[in-house]
Amino acid sequence: MKTHNSIEGNFWNIIVEYYDGKHPVIEVKPQRLILKIPSRDRDRFDILEILEKHKDWIIEKYSIIRDALKELTSLEFVDRSYEEFKELVNRLVEEVSEKLLGLNVFRVRYRRMKTRWASLSPRGILTINTLAMKLPEYLIKYIVFHEVCHIFSRRHDDRFKRCITKYYPNYEELEKKLFLYEIKMIETNTW
Ligand SMILES: [Zn+2]
Numbered sequence: 001m002k003t004h005n006s007i008e009g010n011f012w013n014i015i016v017e018y019y020d021g022k023h024p025v026i027e028v029k030p031q032r033l034i035l036k037i038p039s040r041d042r043d044r045f046d047i048l049e050i051l052e053k054h055k056d057w058i059i060e061k062y063s064i065i066r067d068a069l070k071e072l073t074s075l076e077f078v079d080r081s082y083e084e085f086k087e088l089v090n091r092l093v094e095e096v097s098e099k100l101l102g103l104n105v106f107r108v109r110y111r112r113m114k115t116r117w118a119s120l121s122p123r124g125i126l127t128i129n130t131l132a133m134k135l136p137e138y139l140i141k142y143i144v145f146h147e148v149c150h151i152f153s154r155r156h157d158d159r160f161k162r163c164i165t166k167y168y169p170n171y172e173e174l175e176k177k178l179f180l181y182e183i184k185m186i187e188t189n190t191w
Helices: 047-053 055-074 082-100 130-134 137-149 158-167 171-187
Strands: 002-007 010-019 025-029 032-038 107-111 118-120 125-129
Touching (some): 025 055, 032 047, 125 137, 130 171
Antiparallel strands (some): 002 010, 118 125
16 A cells, blocks of 8 residues: 655655564665555554554664665765675674673574564574664674674563663664764665
8 A cells, every 4th residue: 555645844755564473563664655554454453543643663773764865965975795794794693692682693594685684583693784884894794793682581671671772872862873874874875
C-alpha cells in the first residue's frame, strides 16, 4: 500500500508494510516514511492514529535528515577490503563479548541487509550488514556492542540500556551518526 500524506506541512511518501513482528515500527528516511504493521493482527492498528501518536518523533527525525543532507559531504566512507573488514569485525566481536562483557564469543555471519546494520538471532548469531565495511572503526565497534547487548533483551528497554550505557553513555550520538551514514548511502545509491 502506498499513499501520500502530509504531517505539519511536510509531504511524505508513506509506505505501509506488513511484517512478522509484534509492534508497529516507523522508519523515517529521506523522502519516505515506512510504517511496518504486524501482519498477524493488522486490523487492530489504525495507521493514522499511529502516525498522529508519534508525530513529534517523526518530525524530529525528519529535521535530523534535513540537517544531515547539508552535512553529508563531510561524512567520509572508509576504504577497506572485505577481508580487512572481516578481520576487524572478528577482532571487535571478541573484544566486546569476551573482554568487555565477559560473555562467550559470538558467531558472526555477513550479509547484505536492506533495513539494518546488524542483528542478533535468538541463538546468539550476530549478523553484520556488509555495507558496514565502509564505516569508521568506532562505529563498527558500536554496532557490535549494540547487538551483543541484545543478548540481555531483544528490545531497547531498561535492561538493554543498562548494558549499552556501560561503555556508551553517549550512545544516542552514535545512533545519530549511523543514521547519517545510512542517509549518505541512500543518497549515493550505496544502500
Ligand atoms: Zn537494537
